[in-house]
Structure formats: structure tokens, C-alpha cells
Amino acid sequence: MSSVSVCVRFRPCNSREIASTGAKSSRIHILDDRSFDFKDDKEGAIGFSFDRVFNEGSPQGDVFDFVALPIVQDAMNAINGTVLAYGQTGAGKTFSMEGTDDPGQEGILPRVARWIFQYIETADPVYEFIIKLSMVEIYMERIRDLLDSTKDNLQVKEDKTRGIFVAGASEVRRPSYPEAYQDLLRVSPNISDMNANSSRSHCVFLITIQQTNSEDRSVKTGKLFLVDLAGSEKVEKTCAEGKLLTEAKTINKSLSALGNVINALTCGKQSSMQSFFAEKACHVPYRDSKLTRILQESLGGNSRTTLLCCCSSGSYNAAETLSTLRFGLR
Numbered sequence: 001m002s003s004v005s006v007c008v009r010f011r012p013c014n015s016r017e018i019a020s021t022g023a024k025s026s027r028i029h030i031l032d033d034r035s036f037d038f039k040d041d042k043e044g045a046i047g048f049s050f051d052r053v054f055n056e057g058s059p060q061g062d063v064f065d066f067v068a069l070p071i072v073q074d075a076m077n078a079i080n081g082t083v084l085a086y087g088q089t090g091a092g093k094t095f096s097m098e099g100t101d102d103p104g105q106e107g108i109l110p111r112v113a114r115w116i117f118q119y120i121e122t123a124d125p126v127y128e129f130i131i132k133l134s135m136v137e138i139y140m141e142r143i144r145d146l147l148d149s150t151k152d153n154l155q156v157k158e159d160k161t162r163g164i165f166v167a168g169a170s171e172v173r174r175p176s177y178p179e180a181y182q183d184l185l186r187v188s189p190n191i192s193d194m195n196a197n198s199s200r201s202h203c204v205f206l207i208t209i210q211q212t213n214s215e216d217r218s219v220k221t222g223k224l225f226l227v228d229l230a231g232s233e234k235v236e237k238t239c240a241e242g243k244l245l246t247e248a249k250t251i252n253k254s255l256s257a258l259g260n261v262i263n264a265l266t267c268g269k270q271s272s273m274q275s276f277f278a279e280k281a282c283h284v285p286y287r288d289s290k291l292t293r294i295l296q297e298s299l300g301g302n303s304r305t306t307l308l309c310c311c312s313s314g315s316y317n318a319a320e321t322l323s324t325l326r327f328g329l330r
């Protein structure tokens with residue numbers, strides 16, 4: 001019953017873009033909350049439609065409500081889910097996922113954590129909840145623990161009880177929102193130098209929600225992956241050589257692997273039932289990258305995924321924006 005939706009978020013032009021091409025150089029003409037035209041130098045106006053389009057002024061709360069809320073609600077019913085932020089470096093992935101400390105500017109991660117603990121406060125007391133957090137980064141196909149920097153080169157394993165998991169990754173239990181929020185802040189690439197390669201690595205946050213019914217001892221578990229992907233800029237544009245070139249190629253390869261998996265799961269826009277049969281019928285290449293392997297149980301099967309494509313509306317980054325939009329067309 002895998003279901004994938006794709007949303008697009010445009011960020012406002014930054015000072016560099018305005019200095020280079022002027023404040024009114026937007027390439028985007030929004031038609032409604034699902035569609036827009038992109039003005040291309042060669043092809044003219046290209047029409048795009050997605051499940052939802054967020055414009056430059058869309059509040060963080062609206063993005064959370066559409067992109068993450070249905071997924072976190074399902075996770076409380078043991079349906080795994082994934083939110084992926086995709087886009088070139090500086091496109092607004094971290095702003096969307098983490099946000100800032102300013103009131104109303106919190107991103108998806110803190111809002112998800114807050115929502116979960118509010119839900120627990122009002123839930124039937126018959127349920128006992130355990131909330132666990134894990135955070136890893138994937139850099140050059142190596143998995144590193146963001147909660148314990150001594151744990152590097154971790155391996156993805158699979159067994160009958162745990163399913164697919166990163167062996168040895170720290171898993172911390174958090175009893176309330178403030179503790180969970182502190183963890184998120186501690187590893188935030190914006191304020192920590194722990195993951196020095198933030199734009200060049202995939203940052204994977206996993207929240208596991210376990211509910212035990214204290215009367216019949218039945219247990220339900222939902223896994224929620226929130227992923228700030230590495231920057232998707234093209235290798236040519238980075239003018240990279242040597243190690244940087246290898247890095248850029250590794251990123252492109254894992255993002256292509258992700259695209260191929262999403263493609264195989266959606267095969268155009270199918271109903272959940274069609275997508276279920278498509279997954280059974282065709283090979284989904286989860287093993288082509290560490291990222292897709294880790295996410296396997298929360299992308300396919302009985303799960304729900306939203307891909308948030310972040311881009312700039314300005315002319316300066318038009319080529320990268322078009323490439324991001326085309327990635328999202330699946």
C-alpha cells in the first residue's frame with residue numbers, strides 16, 4: 001500500500017540572486033496550489049503539477065500540515081513513513097526540515113516531535129508509549145552516528161524481529177518534547193560541526209513510536225524517517241575535481257538510486273492498490289544505495305512517503321530548479 005506524494009517549495013530569492021539578476025527575476029508563475037508555469041529560456045513556459053506547491057511566502061506550519069502531519073498521524077497507527085527534502089545546496093531543505101528558533105519558523109522535525117508528545121498527553125492512558133530517536137549521516141556511502149561521533153562506517157543489517165536497521169546506531173529514549181528537541185538542536189548541521197559535510201551528506205533522522213496496550217499487552221510500532229538529502233547540484237556546475245568530484249558523483253548516484261526506487265514504486269501516479277501490485281511485480285532497486293536500503297521499509301510496503309522538492313524561484317538558479325522539478329515528476 002505504498003503511497004508517494006510530491007510537493008514543491010520555492011524559497012524567496014536571496015541577496016546573491018537579487019544582485020545578479022534583479023528582484024523581479026522569478027521564473028515561476030503560480031497558477032493554483034498544485035500547479036505553476038516555469039519560464040525556461042529555451043522552451044518557454046513549461047507547466048508543472050504536483051500534489052501541492054508552496055510559494056515563497058508559505059508558512060512553515062502549512063508545510064508541516066500538508067507534508068508531515070498525515071505521515072506522523074499514520075505512524076501512530078504503526079504505518080511507517082518518510083519525509084524527504086530534496087534540492088540543490090541552499091534551496092531550503094534544512095530550513096524546511098529544521099527551521100529556525102524564531103517563533104513560527106520551526107521546521108518539520110521539531111513540529112513532528114512536538115505533535116507526537118502532544119498526542120501522547122491526550123491519548124487513552126491504556127497505551128504506554130516509548131519514543132526513540134536515532135540520527136545518522138550518510139557521507140560517501142559511509143554511515144556515521146550523529147549521536148555518537150565514535151561510531152563510524154556502520155552497516156545496514158536485516159533480521160526477522162527488527163527488520164532493516166543500522167547496526168550499532170545509537171537509539172535514545174526520549175520521555176518528552178524538550179529532551180527530544182534538545183537532541184535535534186544538538187545535531188543540527190546549522191549549529192554543530194559534528195557533520196561538517198552537511199550539504200554533501202544525507203542526514204537521516206529516525207523516530208520510532210512504540211505503543212503497548214497495558215491491558216492485552218499488544219504492541220504497535222511505527223517508524224518515521226525524516227531526511228535532509230545532500231545537495232543535488234550537477235557535477236559540472238560544482239567544477240569539482242579529485243576528491244570533490246568523487247563526492248559529487250557519489251551523491252548523484254545515491255540520489256538517482258532514490259529516484260529509481262520512487263519511480264518503481266509509483267510508475268506514474270497509481271492508486272495504492274496498483275502501486276502494491278507494481279511493487280510485487282517489478283524489481284525495486286533498494287540495494288543500489290545505503291540510503292534506499294535504510295529507508296526500504298518506510299518507502300515501500302505498507303508506508304507513506306512525501307518528497308519535498310525545494311528550489312529557488314530566481315533566474316540565477318533556473319537550471320538547477322528545472323532539474324529539481326524534473327526529479328519530482330514521477
Ligand SMILES: Nc1ncnc2c1ncn2[C@@H]1O[C@H](COP(=O)(O)OP(=O)(O)OP(=O)(O)O)[C@@H](O)[C@H]1O
Nearest residue numbers: 011012088089090091092093094095096198199231
Ligand atoms: N522558505 C524560506 N523562507 C525564508 N528563508 C529561507 C527559505 N528557505 C530557505 N531559506 C534561507 O535560505 C538559506 C539556505 O537555506 P537552507 O540552509 O535550508 O538550504 P539547504 O537546501 O538546506 O542547503 P544545504 O544543502 O547546504 O544544507 C538559509 O539562510 C535559509 O534560512
